Structure formats: structure tokens, C-alpha cells
Amino acid sequence: xxxxxxxxxxxxxxxIFLGGVTWRIWRWMIPRIVHNITLSPxxxxxxxAVTWWVWQIAIFWNILKFDRALWIGAFPFHAALIAIIGGHxxxxxxxxxQFHMIAPLLVTADLSVWLSDLLGTTxxxxxxxxxxxxxxxxxxxxxxxxxxxTSDFLHLFLLLGIAxxxxxxxxxxxxxxxxxxxxxxxxxxxxxxxxxxxxxxxFMWHFLLVQCLMIIFxxxxxxxxxxxxxxxxxxxxxxxxxxxxxxxxxxxLSK
Amino acid sequence: MSTETAKGxxxxxxANEALFRTLGVEPVPDDKKVAEAVRxxxxxxxxxxxxxxxxxxxxxxGLCAENCHTYLGTKDPNNIPAGRADLIRKAxxxxxxxxxxxxxxxxxxxxxxxxxLEKWYSYFYQCSECRRCSHTCPFGLDTAEITMVGRQxxxxxxxxxxxxxxxxxxxxxxxxxxxxxxxxxIDTLEFLAEEIEEDYEGLKVDLPVDKxxxxxxxxxxxxxxxxxxxxxxxxxMFFKWVGANWTISSRITEAGNFGYLMDQTxxxxxxxxxxxxxxxxxxxxxxxxxxxxxGWRATKMYVRxxxxxxxxxxxxxxxxxxxxxxxxxxxxLKLDPTRNSKxxxxxxxxxxxxxxxxxxxxxxxxxAVTTNFVEMTPNRERNFxxxxxxxxxxxDPAMYEYRILASNKKAEQVRETxxxxxxxxxxxxxxxxxxxxxxxxxxVEVVGLIDLVxxxxxxPEE
Numbered sequence: 001x002x003x004x005x006x007x008x009x010x011x012x013x014x015x016i017f018l019g020g021v022t023w024r025i026w027r028w029m030i031p032r033i034v035h036n037i038t039l040s041p042x043x044x045x046x047x048x049a050v051t052w053w054v055w056q057i058a059i060f061w062n063i064l065k066f067d068r069a070l071w072i073g074a075f076p077f078h079a080a081l082i083a084i085i086g087g088h089x090x091x092x093x094x095x096x097x098q099f100h101m102i103a104p105l106l107v108t109a110d111l112s113v114w115l116s117d118l119l120g121t122t123x124x125x126x127x128x129x130x131x132x133x134x135x136x137x138x139x140x141x142x143x144x145x146x147x148x149x150t151s152d153f154l155h156l157f158l159l160l161g162i163a164x165x166x167x168x169x170x171x172x173x174x175x176x177x178x179x180x181x182x183x184x185x186x187x188x189x190x191x192x193x194x195x196x197x198x199x200x201x202x203f204m205w206h207f208l209l210v211q212c213l214m215i216i217f218x219x220x221x222x223x224x225x226x227x228x229x230x231x232x233x234x235x236x237x238x239x240x241x242x243x244x245x246x247x248x249x250x251x252x253l254s255k
Numbered sequence: 256m257s258t259e260t261a262k263g264x265x266x267x268x269x270a271n272e273a274l275f276r277t278l279g280v281e282p283v284p285d286d287k288k289v290a291e292a293v294r295x296x297x298x299x300x301x302x303x304x305x306x307x308x309x310x311x312x313x314x315x316x317g318l319c320a321e322n323c324h325t326y327l328g329t330k331d332p333n334n335i336p337a338g339r340a341d342l343i344r345k346a347x348x349x350x351x352x353x354x355x356x357x358x359x360x361x362x363x364x365x366x367x368x369x370x371x372l373e374k375w376y377s378y379f380y381q382c383s384e385c386r387r388c389s390h391t392c393p394f395g396l397d398t399a400e401i402t403m404v405g406r407q408x409x410x411x412x413x414x415x416x417x418x419x420x421x422x423x424x425x426x427x428x429x430x431x432x433x434x435x436x437x438x439x440x441i442d443t444l445e446f447l448a449e450e451i452e453e454d455y456e457g458l459k460v461d462l463p464v465d466k467x468x469x470x471x472x473x474x475x476x477x478x479x480x481x482x483x484x485x486x487x488x489x490x491x492m493f494f495k496w497v498g499a500n501w502t503i504s505s506r507i508t509e510a511g512n513f514g515y516l517m518d519q520t521x522x523x524x525x526x527x528x529x530x531x532x533x534x535x536x537x538x539x540x541x542x543x544x545x546x547x548x549x550g551w552r553a554t555k556m557y558v559r560x561x562x563x564x565x566x567x568x569x570x571x572x573x574x575x576x577x578x579x580x581x582x583x584x585x586x587x588l589k590l591d592p593t594r595n596s597k598x599x600x601x602x603x604x605x606x607x608x609x610x611x612x613x614x615x616x617x618x619x620x621x622x623a624v625t626t627n628f629v630e631m632t633p634n635r636e637r638n639f640x641x642x643x644x645x646x647x648x649x650x651d652p653a654m655y656e657y658r659i660l661a662s663n664k665k666a667e668q669v670r671e672t673x674x675x676x677x678x679x680x681x682x683x684x685x686x687x688x689x690x691x692x693x694x695x696x697x698x699v700e701v702v703g704l705i706d707l708v709x710x711x712x713x714x715p716e717e
Binding site: 032063147220 | 303306313315318321337361392497556559560571573578580582586613614
């Protein structure tokens with residue numbers, strides 16, 4: 001089991017993830033944008049259109065404006081998720097020295113590790129709390145539950161499992177993992193020279209659930225990460241208006 | 256179609272099979288409907304990117320619910336935009352995605368059935384394609400696109416409301432929704448010219464039809480000939496004031512486009528084709544559109560991709576509001592706003608503000624032609640639909656009741672402004688708001704915007 005999860009399955013997981021995402025996007029690219037369905041007020045230029053998309057992503061503007069109760073959960077959830085993904089990449093790769101590497105004069109190596117721990121723990125907890133809030137909302141708000149299918153709940157439970165195990169490893173001394181243990185294991189995977197999973201059942205489950213998430217990713221609504229851009233590309237784009245002024249009329253626009 | 260399956264669903268009266276045959280559609284028998292619908296879904300999946308992206312990216316956050324007037328009015332989960340799209344999405348998942356084929360209901364996939372098609376007919380004709388869901392959705396997912404796909408497929412199966420289908424039939428016969436003949440059009444316009452002469456101290460306004468060598472083609476809503484004559488008079492007075500060489504065409508006396516609302520292939524194309532044919536025939540240099548929300552979108556945003564005639568790239572196309580606003584802004588239109596001095600509010604038609612970019616023009620005009628203008632909340636692109644959008648102006652009792660429910664939000668908005676006059680520059684809005692005002696006992700007068708311009712214009716003779 002451990003050998004499969006740690007040394008064999010990851011290669012299939014990554015292949016399914018990358019292949020699946022490519023396939024899904026390929027499918028979106030086959031049909032055409034038949035008509036101009038841009039929403040007005042029209043952005044004047046492509047720069048304005050893209051700025052609007054970025055604004056939407058940066059603070060979830062529409063959710064903030066139209067459903068404050070959802071924003072309280074959705075924004076911290078996604079912000080923490082980004083921080084956590086970044087933290088996993090940077091923290092494990094640099095063994096917690098990322099802040100020292102970015103600003104060596106301002107941050108000592110020890111301080112960097114401390115910061116990395118602090119941020120990781122905080123974001124992990126924020127993520128967990130926001131996740132519980134969203135789950136609670138999906139169960140209790142009637143209009144949301146009415147449009148949810150089982151998989152909508154399962155996604156949240158899966159994330160709950162991943163985040164719960166991650167937080168437990170951070171906070172419970174007997175389950176703790178060092179950056180070095182994780183890096184050694186991952187280096188093996190990335191260099192196609194897989195080594196055994198660290199002896200930590202919590203880590204194995206954490207790692208297994210993340211792989212499950214990556215496998216279902218291309219076959220679920222989680223693709224909304226990419227879908228956002230594909231939809232905004234259609235509904236927020238410049239439109240050039242015909243100029244006013246009536247040919248042949250006695251009164252002509254004075255300009 | 257048996258009535259048993261339709262039990263408990265709010266559905267408009269159906270058009271009969273003979274009517275569909277006149278529109279080139281052979282109604283599909285019940286036992287073949289589901290298979291045909293799936294085949295059409297597959298076509299759309301391969302043809303229309305908006306459809307695929309909307310089907311595959313909704314996260315069911317539920318934000319759209321409280322932002323849709325139909326859900327606010329009915330509290331029916333199938334009227335939540337995400338829930339309404341799910342009527343198709345469930346089948347889409349079942350037939351076109353691996354997860355749906357493998358896991359079925361677990362991931363919200365479901366076989367398409369006749370019962371579901373009945374639900375399509377009920378709920379896609381409760382949606383007004385107002386795009387407020389798209390405006391508020393974090394991703395911009397546009398449920399109006401799904402409603403359009405649903406209605407198109409139903410049309411091809413031979414399922415459609417009597418109102419829409421008969422109107423589409425009238426387009427093929429006469430080029431307008433009301434079935435007006437050329438003689439009828441000329442008659443009405445002569446009558447209106449006389450009315451203007453009486454009301455405005457002998458002002459002589461020419462309302463020409465099919466006049467050759469015209470520069471401007473004005474396309475009014477055919478409803479203006481019957482329900483909103485003041486809009487037509489206002490436009491005529493506006494053209495008179497600016498001294499335009501203009502005409503109305505009897506082959507396309509229709510600013511609306513019911514094809515866009517139920518058959519975006521044959522019927523919608525017919526309308527845009529007629530439009531540019533008439534331009535060539537009458538020597539038109541510019542098209543100016545009348546007050547109609549969906550029709551303006553169907554024209555402004557769709558002619559480029561629907562007409563096969565080269566005129567779409569060379570003959571400019573603007574709305575009469577664009578023209579009036581531009582003249583007001585340049586200070587050339589002489590107006591007396593005190594003639595419209597009652598407390599007045601503006602209802603922003605959905606297609607103007609969320610699909611055609613008309614927020615500013617309407618306000619430039621309002622401020623110039625009235626003295627007591629008050630905004631309703633929310634307004635501009637955040638405004639709510641009147642409840643009649645996309646032509647769901649049904650008169651059969653269950654649907655009429657629905658129309659009034661769907662206008663609850665609008666009535667609340669209007670009441671809060673304390674206005675005496677409600678300006679709604681769109682034929683469908685007007686047709687919906689007349690009964691809305693009555694049923695909600697609002698006691699306001701419903702007018703168009705160009706009506707007010709005509710009324711405020713100061714002519715040199717005066």
C-alpha cells in the first residue's frame with residue numbers, strides 16, 4: 001500500500017491530472033464563440049477587460065458586492081489555498097528559507113523558518129475554518145442545498161480530510177514532519193528515482209487524498225480555476241460602437 | 256404531448272403542430288423527443304463555446320439565486336439560474352462527460368426524460384434572459400445562453416408557446432410581430448400625424464413609409480403602432496426637428512425579434528436579412544433603431560454574425576437614444592424640460608444596460624427632457640428585469656399570475672422612488688409594466704423615453 005501510494009500512483013496521478021486538464025480545455029476550444037455576448041458596460045480596450053478580470057480574481061468583487069455572506073467564506077478559503085500551495089512549493093523546496101532567500105539582509109535564516117511555520121500554521125487554520133463555514137452553508141442555506149449534488153459535498157469533505165491531516169501534522173508533535181523529510185521524498189519522485197514514504201501514516205493519507213483530488217480535478221467543477229478565464233474571455237471584451245450622427249439631416253453634430 | 260406529464264408545472268399555452276409546420280418544423284413524436292433533444296445538445300456542445308463553458312464550470316455557490324427576479328418572485332429552486340441551467344446540465348453530464356457516465360446521480364448526472372423536457376418548457380419560459388445572473392456570477396456564467404439553447408431545442412421538437420410561435424409566424428408573413436400590413440401601417444401613421452398636428456399647434460410631421468432615396472431607416476417596434484403610439488410620435492417629431500431624410504420600411508416594421516427569443520436560426524436570420532435587403536432597396540445610409548430591448552440586442556450584437564449581406568459592415572447601426580443623446584450633449588437640441596415636470600423614474604431595460612451599453616445615453620436624455628428625475632435602486636447594469644423580458648407576456652391565468660410574481664421586485668423598486676411616471680424605453684417592458692402597475696396598484700403612468708423627447712422638443716415655429 002505505502003509503496004503504491006508513494007512510489008507508483010503519483011506518476012499516474014500527475015499524468016491523469018495534466019492530461020485531463022489539457023483534454024478538458026481542448027474540449028472548450030473546439031466550439032466557437034458564435035456571437036458577441038460581451039456584457040455591458042463594455043470595456044473600451046483589452047487592457048481594461050483584463051484589468052476587470054484581475055480585479056474579480058484579486059478580491060472576488062462580484063461575490064463581495066452581491067453576496068457578502070458567501071464572500072466571508074469564499075475569499076479567505078481561496079486566499080489561504082493559494083498561500084498553502086505556494087507555501088508547500090517554497091517551504092519544502094527551500095526548507096523554510098524562502099524569506100531569507102528573498103530578502104537576505106532583512107530576514108535571517110532562523111527567522112525565515114519561523115515565519116514559514118507561522119504562515120503555514122495560520123493559513124492552514126484559516127483554510128480549515130473557511131472550509132467548515134462553506135460546508136455549513138451548503139448544508140443549511142436552503143437555496144444552496146437545493147442546487148447541490150452529492151459530489152458538491154464530497155469535494156468539501158475531501159478538502160476537509162486533506163486540510164485536517166495537514167493541520168494535525170503541523171500541530172501534533174507526534175505526527176510532525178520536517179521539511180527535509182518531505183523534500184527527500186518528493187525529490188525522489190521528481191527525479192524518477194522514488195524513495196519510500198516517510199514513516200508517518202498521517203502523511204501517507206494526506207498524500208493519498210491530495211492525489212485523489214488531483215485525479216478528480218479534471219472531471220469536476222474544480223476546473224472553474226480555468227473556466228473563469230474562458231468565460232470572462234467571452235463576456236468581458238471590448239466592443240466598438242458605430243458613431244452617432246445622421247447622414248443627410250439638416251442638424252449635424254457639431255464636433 | 257400528454258397533459259399528465261405537465262401536471263403541477265406552470266406552462267404557457269402551446270402552439271399547435273400546424274403552426275410549427277408553417278415555420279419549417281415537423282413536430283417530433285413523443286417517443287423520439289428525448290433522443291432528438293440529446294442529438295441537438297450534442298450539436299450545441301460542438302458548436303457553441305459559451306454553452307460548453309457554462310455547462311462545465313458552475314460551482315453551485317448559489318449567489319445567483321437572490322440576484323434573479325424569478326427566484327425572488329417564486330422561491331422555486333428551478334428558478335435559481337444555476338438550478339434552471341441544471342435542467343440541461345444534468346443531461347449534459349450524463350451523456351457527454353466521463354464522470355456523469357460512470358457515477359450518474361452522485362455527480363448530478365441524470366437521464367433526459369419527457370418529464371424533464373416538460374420542465375424545460377416550463378422554466379425556460381419563466382427565464383427572461385435578462386443576464387443579471389451573468390452580471391453577478393463570479394465567473395460571468397450566462398444562464399441566458401442556456402435558456403436560448405433550451406428554447407431552440409424545444410422549438411425544433413415542436414414545443415413552443417402560442418404567443419412566441421404565432422409571433423414568429425407573423426414575421427414571415429408581414430415582417431412584424433403584430434401582423435400589420437403596409438396599408439395598416441400607413442393608415443396608423445397618417446392618424447398619428449393628425450394627432451401630432453392637433454396636440455402641437457398645427458405641427459406638421461411627415462411619417463413616411465418605404466420612401467425611396469431615404470438616408471435613414473428607422474425601425475420602430477410594431478407594438479408602438481398599437482400600444483405605445485407616443486413613442487412613434489416622439490420619434491417622428493425628433494426626425495422632423497433634425498430634418499432627417501428618413502423612412503420606415505413596411506417589410507421590416509419591427510424593432511423586436513422573436514426569432515432571437517425562440518428560434519435563433521431561421522427566424523432571427525430572416526429579420527436581419529430583411530433589414531439589409533431593405534437598406535439596399537431604399538438607398539439607406541444609416542439604420543436607427545427604435546425602443547425595444549431584446550430586439551436591439553438581437554440586432555446590434557448579432558447582425559455581424561447572422562447576416563450574409565455585406566451591408567452589415569458598411570451601413571452604420573445606432574439606436575435612436577444614441578442619436579438623441581449625442582445631439583443633447585453637443586447642445587444642439589432645443590428642449591423644454593418643464594413640459595415633463597412630474598416626478599419620474601427610469602426602468603433600465605435589461606438588454607440595453609447589460610448587453611448593449613446604454614446606461615449613459617438614457618440618463619443624458621432623461622436629465623435634458625425632464626425636471627424631476629429620480630433613480631430607482633438598484634439601477635443601470637444592476638437593475639432588475641421587469642418580469643416580462645424575452646417576451647414572456649403570457650395571458651393564460653397561470654402564466655399571468657407568474658408575470659405578476661416576477662414583477663414583485665420591480666414594483667418594490669418603483670414604489671420606493673415615489674415616482675408618478677415610470678419611463679421604460681422598451682416595448683416588452685411597457686407591455687409587462689402596464690399590467691404590473693395595475694396589479695400592484697402603483698398608480699404610475701408608463702411612458703417611453705423618446706416620447707418625452709418629442710414632447711419636450713421646441714420647434715422654431717412655436
